[in-house]
Amino acid sequence: MQTKETVFFHIFRFHPDRDKKPYFQEYEIPFLRKDLTVLEGLFYIQHRLDDSLAFRSSCRAAICGSCAMHINGKYRLACNTPVLKLKTKKITIYPLSHMPIIKDLVVDMKSFWEKYEDMKPYLMPGKSFPAEGEQLQSPEERTKVDVLIDCVLCACCHSSCPITASHEKYLGPMAFLTADRFVSDTRDGAREERLAMVNDEHGVWRCHTVFNCQEVCPKDLDPSGSIAHLKMEIIKRKIQQKCF
Known part of the structure; x- marks a missing residue:
């Protein structure tokens, strides 16, 4: 009309x-x-x-x-x-x-795509991959990544983040969501490597938890939650290393 x-x-x-x-x-x-x-x-x-x-x-x-x-x-x-x-x-x-x-x-989204590439956004099954057959995953295990796989790489979270504005090397919420997607996937065998990627001065610890990234995501994803999860997994890993 x-x-x-x-x-x-x-x-x-x-x-x-x-x-x-x-x-x-x-x-x-x-x-x-x-x-x-x-x-x-x-x-x-x-x-x-x-x-x-x-x-x-x-x-x-x-x-x-x-x-x-x-x-x-x-x-x-x-x-x-x-x-x-x-x-x-x-x-x-x-x-x-x-x-x-x-x-x-x-x-020019070159730096954005470079950070995505740095996260190695593909499964790295490692030694746990079976010599024959499929890498099976239960419905419960799959549920852990259901809320992480819908990112459309629009860069809304990246642009809304106040830290990416002032720190060029800061990985940013998209990269952390991508890292969490694979850390949470039971088929991936590079958990230690992925946690190490985000555990430095340009990683998750520089996040100020402003929640802008969560607010603007057009797919209602939760990059802030992924950052919190990665921090928790890094701390758990350090505690385990001290205990054993």
């Missing part, structure tokens, strides 16, 4: 090779449907008003995480943020924080 109502998109613009400093540009677009999303609004602007606007998107189904951005005071996925949910006709959009800006709402 079409309507004559309009909505205003106030968008961060910056081209490092051309602009001396960032600025905001406002666009007025028709509020065509009640289920209009922020991402659809951005596509309307790009296709009909200003084809120079740059932003990332892919699946449009909140699965790939590529359309993450700062929308009206909170990091969100643009594809599953309805304009009506924001309860205002003015939509203010910034790019993700703590990463260099390539253009407009597109940031």
